[in-house]
Amino acid sequence: MCQVDEDYNGLLESPVVVSETQKCNKCKETTAALILKPGEALCRGCFKEHFVHKFRAMLGKNRIIFPGEKVLLAVSGGSSSCAMLSQVQEGLGQNAHKKLRFKPGIVYIDEGCLLGQSMEERQKTMAQIHSLFKVTGFPYHIIPLEMVLNLPSSVLESVHLATDDPAGNYKVAVDHFMQSNPGHSVDPNTQVHQAELRVLTDATVPQLIDESQTQTLQELFSRVKTLTAKEDLLHTLRRHLLVSTARAEGYSKLMLGENCTRLAVKLLANIAMGRGAQLGVDTAFCDPRYGDIVAVKPMRDYTAKEISLYNYMWNVPSVFIPSLETKTADKSSIQRLTESFVVKLQVDFPSTVSTIYRTGEKLQTANFTEDIEGAPLKCLLCMCALDTTLGETSAFQATLISEQLSNVGTTHPMQGHLRPDTQTKCCSPCDQQDGEEQCEAHAVCCSHFKGGDSMNLESLLCYSCQQTVKDMTSVEFLPQYIMSEAKRRNRRSQIRREISEFLLNEDQDCTSIKAES
Amino acid sequence: MAAPITLHLVFGGGAELLFDGVKDHHVTLPSQSEPWNMKQLLVWIGQNLLKERPELFVQGDNVRPGILVLINDADWELMGQLDYQLQDKDNVVFISTLHGG
Numbered sequence: 001m002c003q004v005d006e007d008y009n010g011l012l013e014s015p016v017v018v019s020e021t022q023k024c025n026k027c028k029e030t031t032a033a034l035i036l037k038p039g040e041a042l043c044r045g046c047f048k049e050h051f052v053h054k055f056r057a058m059l060g061k062n063r064i065i066f067p068g069e070k071v072l073l074a075v076s077g078g079s080s081s082c083a084m085l086s087q088v089q090e091g092l093g094q095n096a097h098k099k100l101r102f103k104p105g106i107v108y109i110d111e112g113c114l115l116g117q118s119m120e121e122r123q124k125t126m127a128q129i130h131s132l133f134k135v136t137g138f139p140y141h142i143i144p145l146e147m148v149l150n151l152p153s154s155v156l157e158s159v160h161l162a163t164d165d166p167a168g169n170y171k172v173a174v175d176h177f178m179q180s181n182p183g184h185s186v187d188p189n190t191q192v193h194q195a196e197l198r199v200l201t202d203a204t205v206p207q208l209i210d211e212s213q214t215q216t217l218q219e220l221f222s223r224v225k226t227l228t229a230k231e232d233l234l235h236t237l238r239r240h241l242l243v244s245t246a247r248a249e250g251y252s253k254l255m256l257g258e259n260c261t262r263l264a265v266k267l268l269a270n271i272a273m274g275r276g277a278q279l280g281v282d283t284a285f286c287d288p289r290y291g292d293i294v295a296v297k298p299m300r301d302y303t304a305k306e307i308s309l310y311n312y313m314w315n316v317p318s319v320f321i322p323s324l325e326t327k328t329a330d331k332s333s334i335q336r337l338t339e340s341f342v343v344k345l346q347v348d349f350p351s352t353v354s355t356i357y358r359t360g361e362k363l364q365t366a367n368f369t370e371d372i373e374g375a376p377l378k379c380l381l382c383m384c385a386l387d388t389t390l391g392e393t394s395a396f397q398a399t400l401i402s403e404q405l406s407n408v409g410t411t412h413p414m415q416g417h418l419r420p421d422t423q424t425k426c427c428s429p430c431d432q433q434d435g436e437e438q439c440e441a442h443a444v445c446c447s448h449f450k451g452g453d454s455m456n457l458e459s460l461l462c463y464s465c466q467q468t469v470k471d472m473t474s475v476e477f478l479p480q481y482i483m484s485e486a487k488r489r490n491r492r493s494q495i496r497r498e499i500s501e502f503l504l505n506e507d508q509d510c511t512s513i514k515a516e517s
Numbered sequence: 518m519a520a521p522i523t524l525h526l527v528f529g530g531g532a533e534l535l536f537d538g539v540k541d542h543h544v545t546l547p548s549q550s551e552p553w554n555m556k557q558l559l560v561w562i563g564q565n566l567l568k569e570r571p572e573l574f575v576q577g578d579n580v581r582p583g584i585l586v587l588i589n590d591a592d593w594e595l596m597g598q599l600d601y602q603l604q605d606k607d608n609v610v611f612i613s614t615l616h617g618g
C-alpha cells in the first residue's frame with residue numbers, strides 16, 4: 001500500500017466530480033459508461049474489448065491449457081463464474097487465430113441442502129441452471145452436494161504426474177494439434193487426450209436425492225459451531241466433489257471463477273485463519289495440489305465491479321443462488337468480515353484490491369516435509385502441503401506453546417487432572433510411543449478429534465484445517481471417504497514408525513535397547 | 518416546487534432479497550421543494566421499499582460498499598454519485614457484488 005500516497009494525493013480529499021459527458025479514455029470519441037479505476041473511464045465498446053482481451057491474454061500468457069484438452073468449468077450461477085462461461089463461449093466463437101481450442105464442460109454443485117431449502121426449491125434452482133447450461137451446447141453436470149458422501153477415498157490422494165517441462169509440453173501439444181487439424185476447423189479429436197468425450201447434451205437433473213444423505217450432511221454441518229468453519233468445510237467438500245467429477249469424466253483442468261476481489265479477500269481471510277502457508281496455491285492462477293487435475297483461475301485479473309458491470313451491460317445471464325453468507329451481518333464469519341473490510345477500504349483507496357492481490361503473487365511457499373517416497377506430506381482435507389511438521393523454531397510450535405501456557409492457569413475440564421509436564425506434551429505428536437498406544441495426555445486432551453475408534457486426525461491436517469475441525473463438536477459425521485482415508489494414513493504412519501525404529505536398532509546400540517525390553 | 522418524478526429501480530446480485538425478492542420497482546417520488554438527488558433517494562428507499570436488514574443496503578448516508586450503482590446504464594461514479602439530480606423516468610440499478618449477495 002506504499003503507493004497510495006503518491007497515486008491519490010489530493011484525490012482523496014476532493015473526489016473529482018466528472019461531467020456526465022466525459023469521453024472514453026481509449027477511443028476518445030464515445031461517452032464513457034464506467035470508471036474502471038481512477039482516471040480510466042471507458043465506453044461500452046472499449047470496455048467489452050478490454051474485458052474479452054483480458055481473458056484470452058490470461059490463458060495465453062500462462063500456457064497451461066493445451067489445445068484439445070478437456071476443461072471443466074465450475075459454474076455456481078454467480079456473476080463471476082457466469083462471466084467466465086460467457087468468455088469461454090466468446091473464445092470458441094472467435095475466428096481461427098484467436099480461437100480458444102480446448103473442449104469445455106460445465107459442472108454445477110447444488111448446496112441447497114445446507115440452506116434449508118425444500119426439494120421443490122432445489123429442483124427449481126437446478127432447472128434454472130439446467131436451462132442456463134443447455135444453451136451453451138457444452139456437456140454439463142448438475143450435482144447435488146450429497147454426492148460428496150459417495151466419493152471414494154482415492155479422491156484425497158493427489159495423483160502424481162511426471163511433468164518435466166510444462167512449456168515444452170505445451171509446444172508439443174500445439175504442434176500436435178496443428179498437424180492433426182490442418183484447417184483447425186474440424187472438431188479437434190487430437191491424441192493429446194484420447195479419453196472419450198461423453199457428451200451429455202441433456203444431462204439429467206437429478207430427480208432423486210437420497211433424503212437420508214441430505215440428513216447426514218445437515219447433521220454434519222449442525223456439528224460445526226461457527227460460520228467460519230462451516231464455510232471452510234463446505235469449500236473443502238465442494239473442491240473434493242469438483243476434482244472427483246473432473247477425474248470421473250476425463251477432464252484434466254478445472255476452471256474456477258474466483259475474481260480479483262474475491263482472491264484479495266481470500267488472501268487476507270487465509271492469514272486470519274492460519275492458512276499462511278497455503279496463500280500461494282490458494283490464490284495463484286495455477287493450483288497443482290491435486291496432481292492430475294490442475295485448477296486454474298482465469299478470472300483472477302477482474303474485479304467484482306468489472307464483472308458485474310460487464311454482465312449487466314452485455315446481458316450475461318446468471319442465477320442468483322443464496323449461500324451460507326447470504327443476509328448475514330458483517331461480523332458473522334472471518335470470511336464475511338474480511339470481505340466487508342476490503343470493499344470498505346476499496347471505496348476510499350481504489351487500488352486496495354489490486355495491491356493485496358499483487359502482494360499475493362509475490363508470495364512463495366517454502367518446501368515442506370516429504371514422505372518416504374519423496375512426495376510432500378499433504379493435508380487430508382485441503383490437500384496442501386502440511387505446515388505442521390516444521391521444526392521446533394517454527395511459528396506453529398510457538399503458537400502451540402503459547403496456547404498451552406495460557407491454558408495452564410485455567411482448569412480445563414479435560415486437563416484438570418493432568419500433570420504440567422504431560423500437558424506440555426499434549427497436542428504435539430506423541431513420537432516416543434511405540435505406535436500401539438498414544439500417550440494418555442494426548443488421548444484425553446485431543447479427544448474431540450476422535451471418531452468412533454481412536455484415531456489421530458490432527459496429525460493429518462494442516463494448521464488451518466485443524467482449527468476448522470476443532471470447531472466441530474464431533475467428527476463422527478465427516479463423510480466416510482475422509483474417515484477411511486484418515487485411518488489408512490494413520491496405519492501407514494504407524495507402520496512407518498515401526499520400521500524406522502527397527503532400522504534405528506540395526507545401526508545403533510542394539511544391546512541397550514534389547515536390555516530395556 | 519419540483520414536480521413528482523417516476524423512476525425505474527432495479528435490484529440485482531442478491532440485493533433484491535432485501536426487497537422481498539422483487540427485482541423491478543416502478544416508483545413515484547412525491548413533489549418536494551428542491552429536486553430529488555441520489556442521497557435523498559436512498560433515504561426514501563430505506564423508508565418505503567426496504568423490507569429487512571437496512572444495514573445490508575445503506576450504511577451512513579451512502580450505499581453499502583460492494584453495491585454497484587448505475588444511473589441510466591452508466592456507472593454512477595461518472596454522474597456525481599450522491600449529488601446526482603434525478604430526472605423523471607430515470608433508471609437506477611443497484612447490483613450487489615458481495616459474496617452471497
Ligand SMILES: [Zn+2]
Binds near residue numbers: 026042044047
Ligand atoms: Zn471507447
Ligand SMILES: [Zn+2]
Binds near residue numbers: 382
Ligand atoms: Zn488443510
